[in-house]
Amino acid sequence: MGVSIGFISATTKELDRAEQDPGWANAFVYELYTSEDFPMPDRPYGGPEKAWAGLQFLIDAVEVQFDFLMDGGQIVDDGTLFGWSAEQVAGVARDLRATPWEQLAAHYVPEKMMSEGVYPNTWRFDAEGELAWLESAYDDLVGFFTAAAGAGYGAFMTFSF
Structure with missing residues (x-):
């Protein structure tokens, strides 16, 4: 299976409720992903899945202020669900859009990534x-x-291992 990260957009109201009731949040996010209506056109989702650490390696090399495992607020004590405010999502969207892939790819060094255990x-x-x-x-x-920020959403980040 492996270690994977995913994002699904969330309203401020949902994030506030999640902070107060982590059990509700876990069930809610699970329902979003397993719903017959998934994916929902009005609720952006996506993620780096298993590519998260490789992307983090490249993002760190260009000094973009973004960290999968440190940004967002932990919702569930076991570290599997985090909340990202609409402001955080908008900031990340702005920073990522300003960082073209070619800038990241210039730091792709497979040997170094292997030696560092990425x-x-x-x-x-x-x-x-x-x-x-x-x-x-x-x-x-x-x-x-970009889509979540454009719609004014925050996000839930799932971290599965």
Whole structure:
């Protein structure tokens, strides 16, 4: 299965309720993802999935102020659900849109990523294919944050392992 991160947009009201009732939040997010209506056109979702650590490596190299595991507020004590305010989502959207993929890709060094144990630690097996995978994940991430920010949403971030 592996370690994966995903985002789904959330209203301020939903985030406020989640902070007060983490059990409700867990159930609510699960229902969003398993609903017959998923994906919902008015509720952006996406994520880097298993590419999160590779993207974090590249994002850190260009000094964008974005951290999958440190940003957002922890909702569930086990660290599997976080809330990102509408302001955070808008800021991340702005920063990611200002950072073209080519700027990140210039820091892709499979050997260094392998030596540092960057998850999923497969960078040397198909270096070009992994780079294309990271680019696709980055495009999805930028698309999610841009759409969520454009609609005034915050987000729930799921961290599964």
